[in-house]
Amino acid sequence: MTKEIENIILKKKFFELTAEEKYLIEEFAETEVDFEQLKFVFTQVEGIKRAEKPHVDKAVKSNLDILFDKTYSQKRLVWYNKLWLFLWPEEARFYARPLVQFTTVITLIICVVTFVPFSEKQQLALNDARTDAQEEKRLKHEVMERSVIDTKEEAVEQPIEKSSDDEALENALDQKGGGSELEVLKSEVSEDVMVSDQLASPSALLFEVDKLELTYSSNNQVAQEAEYTIGANDGVSLTRSVTTAQTKALSPKDKPELFDILTALY
Amino acid sequence: MGLFRVNYKKTSDEDLMLYLGKGDKRAFDELYMRYADSLCYFFMRKLKHDREKGEDFVHDIFAKLIERPALFDVTRSFKTWVYSVANNMCKNEYKKMAVRSTTSNGLDSSYNVSISDLSASDLMHNEQFKEALAHSLREMDEKHKEVVELRFFQELSIKEIAEVMEINDGTVKSRLFYATKRLAESLEVFNPNLNREI
Numbered sequence: 001m002t003k004e005i006e007n008i009i010l011k012k013k014f015f016e017l018t019a020e021e022k023y024l025i026e027e028f029a030e031t032e033v034d035f036e037q038l039k040f041v042f043t044q045v046e047g048i049k050r051a052e053k054p055h056v057d058k059a060v061k062s063n064l065d066i067l068f069d070k071t072y073s074q075k076r077l078v079w080y081n082k083l084w085l086f087l088w089p090e091e092a093r094f095y096a097r098p099l100v101q102f103t104t105v106i107t108l109i110i111c112v113v114t115f116v117p118f119s120e121k122q123q124l125a126l127n128d129a130r131t132d133a134q135e136e137k138r139l140k141h142e143v144m145e146r147s148v149i150d151t152k153e154e155a156v157e158q159p160i161e162k163s164s165d166d167e168a169l170e171n172a173l174d175q176k177g178g179g180s181e182l183e184v185l186k187s188e189v190s191e192d193v194m195v196s197d198q199l200a201s202p203s204a205l206l207f208e209v210d211k212l213e214l215t216y217s218s219n220n221q222v223a224q225e226a227e228y229t230i231g232a233n234d235g236v237s238l239t240r241s242v243t244t245a246q247t248k249a250l251s252p253k254d255k256p257e258l259f260d261i262l263t264a265l266y
Numbered sequence: 267m268g269l270f271r272v273n274y275k276k277t278s279d280e281d282l283m284l285y286l287g288k289g290d291k292r293a294f295d296e297l298y299m300r301y302a303d304s305l306c307y308f309f310m311r312k313l314k315h316d317r318e319k320g321e322d323f324v325h326d327i328f329a330k331l332i333e334r335p336a337l338f339d340v341t342r343s344f345k346t347w348v349y350s351v352a353n354n355m356c357k358n359e360y361k362k363m364a365v366r367s368t369t370s371n372g373l374d375s376s377y378n379v380s381i382s383d384l385s386a387s388d389l390m391h392n393e394q395f396k397e398a399l400a401h402s403l404r405e406m407d408e409k410h411k412e413v414v415e416l417r418f419f420q421e422l423s424i425k426e427i428a429e430v431m432e433i434n435d436g437t438v439k440s441r442l443f444y445a446t447k448r449l450a451e452s453l454e455v456f457n458p459n460l461n462r463e464i
Contacts, residue, residue: 002424028446037450040457044395045418054310054317056302060325064298065291068332072289 009038010046279344287335297344298328305352308420312356323355346429349422353412353430395456402452410445417442 005028008021014032017025029035087099094100150167274282274296285293302324309320327348330337338347403411409431416422416430427438 027443034450037454037457038446041446041450041453042418044392044453044456045399047392048396048399049307049419052310053303053307054320056306056324057321060321061298061302063325064294064328064332067329068291068294071332072291 006042009035010042280340283331283335283338283344284340286331294328294332297331301345301348302328304420305348308349308352308415309356311415311419312353313359319359323352323359327352327355343426343429345422346426349416349420349426350430350432395453398453398456399449402449405452406445406448410441410448413438413441414445414449 005025008017008025009029012021014035025035029038087102088097272285272292274292277285277293277296279297279300282293282297286297305327306317306320306324309323310317313319313323330351338344403414406414412431413427416427417424422430424435424438424442427442428435431438
């Protein structure tokens with residue numbers, strides 16, 4: 001008799017049984033009388049079981065606990081003893097005892113790892129700012145490159161937007177007084193401008209930097225608004241406030257306007 | 267910390283036995299809590315309600331577990347294994363001595379029956395029913411009696427009974443069927459509903 005049949009008999013009344021349940025219990029109880037009789041027996045047995053089920057005396061558990069401790073503490077003792085005898089042999093000299101040796105080795109390893117620098121890499125702060133000499137060299141190189149491009153007989157179509165601006169710059173500088181002054185201007189380029197500017201594209205501004213002094217300063221709402229000043233080395237400047245979106249598109253758009261202003265000034 | 271702590275309440279009996287074999291006291295406590303009372307009841311019923319003897323047997327069976335945990339075959343179910351050991355212990359006991367009941371009617375007069383909320387007539391009715399039940403079980407073959415004990419008093423499943431008794435499921439079912447029918451018939455007179463109808 002499965003638990004299922006037993007549950008059906010215990011929990012249901014005969015008229016509540018479904019056809020499936022009747023089929024299940026058919027073997028044990030065909031009629032209602034048989035069903036009721038089985039229910040009665042099961043209920044009584046359940047009651048007896050609940051009433052009779054004993055609780056084992058605590059003394060039994062105490063005795064078993066003692067036996068358990070005796071059995072397993074001996075095993076543990078043997079294990080500890082073996083390990084201790086290996087680590088601390090009484091017959092050996094102090095320095096020859098494995099525990100002392102292990103401790104010494106571990107201490108040495110910790111000291112070496114902690115205090116000896118293994119990496120040959122210099123742990124100094126990196127200075128990525130260029131020296132004046134390097135900057136001068138870089139600017140000279142750029143001017144040389146531009147002059148080579150200008151002397152080409154056939155104008156090569158440049159995909160970069162700067163190409164027309166380059167020419168405008170050259171013209172503007174030629175009018176101002178020639179290559180010697182260009183170099184002077186280039187040497188006056190402020191490094192701070194380029195380093196601090198995070199809102200506009202540096203590559204787009206590089207062109208202006210060659211000939212103009214640009215300073216950018218962001219207000220408290222950096223992401224939304226920025227102010228920039230573009231000026232020449234003689235103190236003439238143009239100051240505008242722009243949003244971030246405008247700043248990104250600033251250089252290519254504003255160059256002609258700026259050149260016009262600055263050319264007129266010079 | 268919690269990651270490595272064993273939840274003994276949720277651990278299976280078989281795993282608890284493994285821990286016990288390694289000297290885990292809490293595993294032993296949990297196993298004891300799960301089985302001590304049931305085994306004691308099993309022994310008591312098998313040994314004519316001799317509570318003292320039942321407790322002695324519980325002590326013996328757990329002492330075996332402590333001293334020789336390797337006796338347990340981890341591939342088997344602990345429950346069926348422990349009940350088969352208990353069953354064998356009872357059989358050995360039967361062999362050792364002629365079975366003597368501690369009381370004239372086979373029931374120990376000293377054990378408590380906590381049915382104090384019942385009326386005197388109900389109590390008497392229950393006592394009579396218990397006597398009749400004990401009598402019916404005594405009348406049965408040992409094999410039928412064992413099946414009834416394990417199924418109704420120890421709540422073992424058919425499969426578990428089959429494992430404990432080392433017989434197949436079908437045999438357990440047929441024995442249980444026969445024993446249940448016999449019990450129902452012999453205890454019919456105690457059913458007030460049927461008597462009224464009659």
